[in-house]
Amino acid sequence: MVRGGRPGRRGPAVGAGSDAPLPLPPRGRAALSGGGVRDRVHARRLRRLEHRTAVAEAAHRREAPRARRRSRAASRVSDLVLRGGTVYDGSGRPPFAADVLVAGDRIARVGRVERNGDAREIDADGRAIAPGFIDIHSHSDEAMFVNDAMESAVHMGVTLVVCGNCGGSSAPVSGLAEAELDRELARLDVKRTWRSFGEYAAAVDRAKPAINVCSFVGHGTLRSCVMGAEDRAPTGAELARMKELLARSLDEGAVGLASGLIYPPSAFGTTDELASLCAVVRDKGGLYASHIRNEGAKLLDAVEENLAIGRRSKVRVELSHHKASGQRNWGKVKDSTALIERARREGLDVTADQYPYTASSTGLAVTIPNWVHEGGTQKMCERLADPAIRARIRGEEVETGRAWDRIVIARARKHPDWAGKSVEQLAREAGRDPLEWTCDALVEHEGAVDIVHHSMSEDDVRYVMAKDWVCIGSDSRANAPYGPL
Known part of the structure; x- marks a missing residue:
């Protein structure tokens, strides 16, 4: 998405034999979009993919000469051919063998690409080819200001990081939020040039990170801006001010609101407060993501609270890094996922993410x-x-x-x-x-x-991972083997 607008739509999936050019992520674009792969969007894309593949197969003999001419023409201006890899196209269909032609900054063809001496080739035999991965739960909020290469993300195939998670974002900032952010930036030797979310997005653009970046607004950040780190409910005026800051940030490109209900000051927020803020997110078409209030003994109560916020505000809900923490709580994910699946059957738009390991980092x-x-x-x-x-x-x-x-x-x-x-x-x-x-x-x-x-069980991790409404996030930030990160 262009900085300052609303999140854009991604194009349809590309199947074997497709000639439709798709854009690659532009270097440094502060995409400020995301929020997870929604089921209905996935279904639409899969239907498109199946239709396009069927048409391509039915017309293969008739179209083969024309396709070869297009392939040769495209190769003359191409940068790269990935030859003979196994393509995982992101639709959920089985992988298939194909070449991938990249012409300039576009995926020009997925299928058979004839050899042409003008194109640079990479032998992908025995390797997997996939669209760039979305790190749905990242904490790379300031990483691009330290190291724009963002190596660890690139090496994992990540092309979009979703930041601002767990209640803390880099914008908007004022008051205590400004002081706390500057304390962190000083450790990284970064000078802040922003206060509003739009100014933060502009700073990300100027940093020209190697991958795309988008961000939630942190609930704890909003509280810090308006009422510091006080352990109480906001007054009517304070809640109105938080709503105003949230709405403005969403208009400037934020993808939604994220809470971190074990981390003060977000932990001081009430269910009523969060539902009220989420009504603003709903009206702006955003997403509510939550590090829920408890992931151990009171896991089920915390999941119920998250679902209640979604039901009351009618906002789309994402449950962050779903898990059961502490050995005595292992196995509770079967009950917590059952609660989520019941809510989904009842019509609540709720999904979750997780990280694929048995240790958390905080x-x-x-x-x-x-x-x-x-x-x-x-x-x-x-x-x-x-x-x-x-x-x-x-x-x-x-x-x-x-x-x-x-x-x-x-x-x-x-x-x-x-x-x-x-x-x-x-x-x-x-x-x-x-x-x-x-x-x-x-x-x-x-x-x-x-x-x-x-603190986690491998069996629990595998159980949650098998759910088709769960996606993977790192819960980390882009790092490098040198420098402060």
Whole structure:
């Protein structure tokens, strides 16, 4: 989509023998579109594909000479032929053997392409060819400002990242949201040039990333802009202001609203508040994606809340990185997916995404109760330095705190040697209790310690993955083996 407009439609799928040119993703275009593959769109494309393939097969003998002439003509101006690969066209049909002709920035033909000395060729025998993948759940919001090549995404075949997930987006920003974003950007040595969503999209365009980028508006970001990190319901005026910011951002290209209901300040939001905001998203044709309020003991309650928001607001709903966290909760995905499938039968437009691994990645601060986060990162660190606050935290039940041996440090800028070690191991080496060690680490790093939490079942991952209304996301950002990312 052109920056500042509404999301555009993708073209129909291309089957074997198709000559219809399809656009490749333009380098650096801030696509600002996405939201998941919808079932009815998929069905329409599959019908088109089946029709086009049937017509092509029926007319093959009659059209073969003409097709060869077109192939030769196209090859004269082409950049590339992928020769003899196995094509997975994204429609759900079985893979098929074909050549792929890329002429300029267009896919000019999928089928047989005659050899021509003017075209550069790649031998794709034994390899798979597919359209670029959409990373439906990415956190590459600022990655392009650090490294426009975005290597890790490109190497995985990703051509579009959907950012702004889990309640946090890079725009719009003001107040506390502005201060918190600038704190993160300073770690990456990035100077912010935007406040509004449209200005952020323009900054992405100027960065010229190797792949396309789109973004939700973060619910937590809206709250931070309007009411800081206060643990309360918004006033009528504050809710109206959040709606205004949301509507403007959607008009400037955001694809919807994303909440992160385990992460303050999004966690402080109520169901009523979210349903009200989602009515704005519905009116603008957007999508509501949610890191739901609980993925462990209260998983089913959290799924029900997500579905209730969709029913009340009539918005399209995406359940982010669906899983059951914690060994005692393994197997609950059978019940949670049953709830989703019942809602789908009842007419609710709801889908989900997941990542294909058994560990999640987030911040170490997620192990600390929500009330400690009120007021933002600085206030959290002040509280964590207080022995009385630590004693209160110890007296509370914090779900992720029960398995310190399964929480592994991924990144701590002041202590790179921590990476790969569990909190339990590091605490033991330091002669500290795991909770005390965690509080110390968060204070020292101003909350910026990344973790990997080994909390999921392989059987659950496979069960969710088999659902045809689930797609894959990385829940990561584009990285490189050099630089700050």
